[in-house]
Amino acid sequence: MAITLKRQLDDSEKEIILKRHGRICFATGHMIPNEDKVHFDHIRAYALGGPSELDNIAPMCEQHNKAKGMLPLEDFRIKLRLEKFFEEGSRLTLRNLLEHLKNEGEVKSFGESLSFEIDKNSIVISNHSFRGTFEIQTCPRTGWKYFYGNLPISILNSDDDEDDKMGLQPRYLIFDKVFEMFRHFQSYPVLQPSIGRISKNHILLFDGQHKAASLLWNGRKEFECKIYIDPDVRILNQANISAHDKFAQTRFFSSIMILKLGNQFGKDFEDYKNKEDGSIKSESSFLEYLEQKDVSLTRADRNKRFRSYLYNSILEDDSNKLKPLISTSNRSSNEQPITIDMLSKSLFACFLYTDSLSDDMLSDKYKRDAEFNNVLKLFNMLYDLSLSSWNSKASLSDQTQIKLKRLYSSKSIMAWSEIFRDAVCAKLEIHDSDEKMKPFYREINDDEFSKIKSIFSRLYNWQLWIAPKDSGIDTAIAGNKSDLKEWFRAKGLTTGFLMGADI
Numbered sequence: 001m002a003i004t005l006k007r008q009l010d011d012s013e014k015e016i017i018l019k020r021h022g023r024i025c026f027a028t029g030h031m032i033p034n035e036d037k038v039h040f041d042h043i044r045a046y047a048l049g050g051p052s053e054l055d056n057i058a059p060m061c062e063q064h065n066k067a068k069g070m071l072p073l074e075d076f077r078i079k080l081r082l083e084k085f086f087e088e089g090s091r092l093t094l095r096n097l098l099e100h101l102k103n104e105g106e107v108k109s110f111g112e113s114l115s116f117e118i119d120k121n122s123i124v125i126s127n128h129s130f131r132g133t134f135e136i137q138t139c140p141r142t143g144w145k146y147f148y149g150n151l152p153i154s155i156l157n158s159d160d161d162e163d164d165k166m167g168l169q170p171r172y173l174i175f176d177k178v179f180e181m182f183r184h185f186q187s188y189p190v191l192q193p194s195i196g197r198i199s200k201n202h203i204l205l206f207d208g209q210h211k212a213a214s215l216l217w218n219g220r221k222e223f224e225c226k227i228y229i230d231p232d233v234r235i236l237n238q239a240n241i242s243a244h245d246k247f248a249q250t251r252f253f254s255s256i257m258i259l260k261l262g263n264q265f266g267k268d269f270e271d272y273k274n275k276e277d278g279s280i281k282s283e284s285s286f287l288e289y290l291e292q293k294d295v296s297l298t299r300a301d302r303n304k305r306f307r308s309y310l311y312n313s314i315l316e317d318d319s320n321k322l323k324p325l326i327s328t329s330n331r332s333s334n335e336q337p338i339t340i341d342m343l344s345k346s347l348f349a350c351f352l353y354t355d356s357l358s359d360d361m362l363s364d365k366y367k368r369d370a371e372f373n374n375v376l377k378l379f380n381m382l383y384d385l386s387l388s389s390w391n392s393k394a395s396l397s398d399q400t401q402i403k404l405k406r407l408y409s410s411k412s413i414m415a416w417s418e419i420f421r422d423a424v425c426a427k428l429e430i431h432d433s434d435e436k437m438k439p440f441y442r443e444i445n446d447d448e449f450s451k452i453k454s455i456f457s458r459l460y461n462w463q464l465w466i467a468p469k470d471s472g473i474d475t476a477i478a479g480n481k482s483d484l485k486e487w488f489r490a491k492g493l494t495t496g497f498l499m500g501a502d503i
Contacts, residue, residue, distance in 0.1 A: 009040055009057070017057055026058035027068065027077050039065040043073045075183060078217050082179055090328050090336065092173045094209040095158035101216060111157030113201045123147055123229065125203075130155055136229070145229040148193065151203065152222050156212075159196065159204035168197070168206035168237050172328055173213055181214035190215070193224040197236065203227055206240055238296060268293075269309060273361065283356035283368075307354045311344065314352070314375050321383035325390060334392040337408050346413040350421035351375055353438035367441045374440035381453055386460050403465040412477050415485040416493065420459055423498035427451045455498045462493055 009017070017040060023032045032038055039060045058073060068076035085100050086092065101107040109129075117124040124133050134147040160167040194208030205212060205225070212223055228236065272286045279285065287302050297305075314320060326343070327336035348354070352375055359366040386404060394401040406412060425436050428448055444452075467473050476487040488494075494501075 013054060014038070014040065016054055017059060020054075021059050024059065025061040025064055026073055027060055027064040027080055030061070032059065032061045037062055041065060041068075041073050078182060079179055082175060082182075082217065086173075086175050090172070093158045093160050093169055094173065094205065094213055095160050097173065097213050097216065098153070098157070107153060107216070107221075109154045111202060112155050114155055114203065115201065116198065118145075118229065125149075125151075125155070127155065142231070142235070144231045146226055146231075147229070148224070148226050150222050151225050151227075153216070155203055156196070156223065156225070157202060157204050158209060159199075159206035167204070168233070168240055169204075169209065171209075173210065177210050178213045178217070181210055182217045185214055185218055190224060193226045195226045195228075197228040197231055197233075234294075238294070281361045282358050282366075283361070284358045287356050303356075306356055307344075310352060310354055311340065311348060313372055314379070315340065315343075317372075317376055319376055319380070321380045322387065325383075325387055332410075337387075337390060337405070339410075342408075342410050342413055346417035347375070347378065349414075350417045351378060351424075351440045353441050367443070370443050371438070371441045374442075374444050377444075377449060378440075378452070381449075381456060385453070385456060399466055406465050406473060406477060407460070409477050411479065411481050411484050414481045415488055416459060418485060419488060419493060419495055420455065420498065422495045423455045424452055426495060426499060427455060454500075458498045458500070459493070462497075464491055464493070 018038070023034070023038065024030065025032055026041075026043065039062055040057050041060055043056050043058050060068075060073070064076070064080075068079075071079065085097060088096065088100065095111075098107055098110040102110065112127055112129070114125050114127050114130075117126075118136070121136055122133055123136055125131070130152055132149060132151070134149045136145050136147050138145055158167075159169045161169075190211065192208070192211075194205050194212050196203050196205040196207075198204075203225075215223065268290060269286060272289055273281055275281075283306070287306065290297065290302055291299075315323065315326065317323075322338060325336050326338045326340060327333060328340075330339060330341055332339050332342070352371065357366070357368070361368075386407065389400050390404055391398070391401060407416075421436075421439060425431075425439050428439065428444070428451070430436055430439055464471065464473050476484050479487075
């Protein structure tokens with residue numbers, strides 16, 4: 001429910017407010033039609049110290065007044081603007097926000113080039129609009145030089161991946177986190193600086209982008225920063241990833257870690273494959289090479305990064321039709337019903353071999369590219385036969401959406417993927433237990449993929465996906481994977497059924 005005024009306005013007071021603001025909704029600036037009722041509310045909430053005076057009251061349309069709930073009007077207006085920004089995509093960083101605010105006229109410039117004059121104890125930063133001198137500090141552990149300073153947004157940018165260079169920014173902006181921090185900083189101080197580095201003639205921030213983003217929405221144009229001058233980028237990147245993964249008070253999304261680690265690992269992998277030292281190149285020997293290159297990485301770390309690389313190679317492929325439907329957060333949504341965590345525990349677990357291989361990468365025996373292609377064909381087949389019909393705006397009673405939500409709920413896809421894999425292996429006559437662990441690590445021709453398509457068609461057209469709510473399927477889907485898999489089999493969703501047998 002909306003916050004109500006401390007006292008009721010009389011007609012003359014309402015007229016005064018309408019003369020000041022016009023018949024315009026304060027939330028978005030749209031005109032309120034003459035036949036619609038005008039609501040009035042505090043700009044700054046009375047409960048948060050806003051005065052119950054006419055200067056602190058503005059008109060609103062009925063729809064927005066109801067939608068804002070308990071939010072103060074100012075905060076609700078920022079929330080709507082934030083929603084507009086996040087409609088631009090699902091992988092947005094501080095740089096995207098700065099571009100957005102520049103287009104909106106809120107920021108004049110950002111990421112301007114700089115010159116740097118460095119002596120033993122200080123650094124001078126300057127360009128056409130800024131000049132500052134800062135004392136240089138030295139890290140006792142690494143010997144790296146850095147400085148602290150209040151820096152204007154005009155000379156800051158986000159440390160994103162760009163062209164063939166890997167940035168150190170490990171995460172994307174999260175709507176809820178930006179909005180919560182925006183509200184937090186209205187009442188509380190900033191305790192830690194944003195962290196960045198000098199790269200050529202620019203200053204790039206890689207830690208604290210949510211903090212900077214939320215302060216931007218609060219009107220801040222200058223930021224407290226800690227800036228490294230000439231660090232070892234590889235070590236700094238490893239430290240930054242650990243800070244956001246192992247040691248963070250709130251872990252950031254595992255899906256984003258997969259994308260980030262996969263990108264970094266892929267670059268190392270390409271360097272290794274192009275290394276002309278006469279040795280036989282394999283995935284297993286690459287992990288040994290990586291161990292020598294970076295002794296700080298444990299075996300578990302290397303394996304994790306290798307899996308991330310495999311996932312990333314498929315998820316980020318331009319031909320992947322599922323990509324727009326895959327969430328970069330750990331939660332699915334109406335717009336993006338699939339998460340990377342779901343895929344890693346279902347289709348990837350069943351069809352992508354995630355252990356390192358000892359096969360010579362220059363031999364015909366090495367089939368990783370064929371495996372990638374097969375998984376991509378599977379993803380695109382699932383899209384063409386089912387998820388192409390996904391409609392985030394469909395009503396709750398829409399039968400197609402009910403079917404798809406059941407089919408692609410988290411536990412459901414984990415359970416039926418295993419039944420589906422067993423049917424695929426049987427259809428492709430893959431019987432050896434070791435080979436079943438990597439069913440797509442081979443060349444699969446069009447005729448064989450037609451058989452896989454027929455199996456999925458049987459799965460997709462299973463009658464219980466469109467059963468009424470009281471039939472038990474929704475209760476079963478809410479349970480654990482093992483029980484759900486047995487429930488599927490008991491109801492006829494078996495390997496034999498997928499291969500063509502009658503129920």
